[in-house]
Amino acid sequence: MPVTDFNIDDESPEASRGVQSVDRAITVLEILARMGSAGVSEIAEEMGVHKSTASRLLASLDQRGMVQQNSERGKYQLGFSILRLANSIPGRLSLVREARPVLEALAEQYKETVNLAVLRSNYAVNVDQAMGPSTLSTHDWIGSLTPLHATSSGKVLLAALTSEQRQRILKETGLPAQTARTITSKQELEKELLEVGSSGYAVVFEEFEIGLSAIAVPVFDHLGTVIGAVSMSGPSFRFKPKEMPGLIEDLKQAGQDISSRMGYSVE
Known part of the structure; x- marks a missing residue:
């Protein structure tokens, strides 16, 4: 049969x-x-x-x-x-994995270095990086601990904290000058952080390193909490974020895209 x-x-x-x-x-x-x-x-x-x-x-x-x-x-x-x-769902989402294609697209579009940073132990820690094709973009920032008060990512992360949280961190770390342009006044820093919170981005010009400029925007999780910052940096002589048409809008959109991948909804 x-x-x-x-x-x-x-x-x-x-x-x-x-x-x-x-x-x-x-x-x-x-x-x-x-x-x-x-x-x-x-x-x-x-x-x-x-x-x-x-x-x-x-x-x-x-x-x-x-x-x-x-x-x-x-x-x-x-x-x-x-x-x-x-x-x-959020427990299985990896910020680095979800952000990676967005970082790469930005680096390719603007030919500069794009970093993803998170807040750890009072510092902004770079957890991923997409390198632009420029020969000048050669510094590997992954794993680097950078001061919150002197970097664009750090300022975005600081701006998202409560006043009490900021005061605790700054009391422990202080505001050491990294360059002659570093903000070392708490009052001046607080004023700038209010602007960062209002505008949705932070820009630094040679505050962390001479010859380096950067701009950063926040990344949110499904609860609307800032969990990271996406930054773009480049040599100060050519990288002037506020003078580059469309850059701020594109960077903000990148932050929103990563946030959406992490479950965040603007509605």
Whole structure:
């Protein structure tokens, strides 16, 4: 007796119905995410299906904790299982991995060095770098501990902290002069940090190293917390961020792109 091979036919009626059910369940979740809460009739109308269909979908999702019913009004809202699923995502996201293609694109576009920095032990630590094709862009900043008060990334990270957090850090590190242009006055630094918070970027001109200029923007996580800074740097004689058309906007967009990859939403 011949052996028959059984293959799952993705185009079979059963498979099609299964895919349709999954699609409809996701649609229900999207509706509740958008509306906050909704009744069976509202969901059925939004989806263009019969109330009984919407009711069955909600019942299945309710059993899995994906939605829950508001006992007071009988409307449904997203359940705690959705929150658990969402909270599992950030832990698996790597800032360096998510930022890498954005850094490379910026370095290629502007032919300068682009760095990604995070706050660690009172310093801005460069955790990744994309080198521009220029022969002058040869310094490897990865792993470098740079002072917060004298670098563009550092100022972005400082500006995101509370006044109390900043005071604690600056009390421990002080404001040592790196060059003649380094800001060593707390009052002057606080004034600049307010501007950084307002404008969304920080620029330094030979404050950390003679002959080096840089500009940085923040990177946010899914909670809206600043978790890093993207900076672009180059020789002061040619790299003048505020005079380069489109650079500030492109750098801000890069920061937003990385933030989106980390789960941040501006809405």
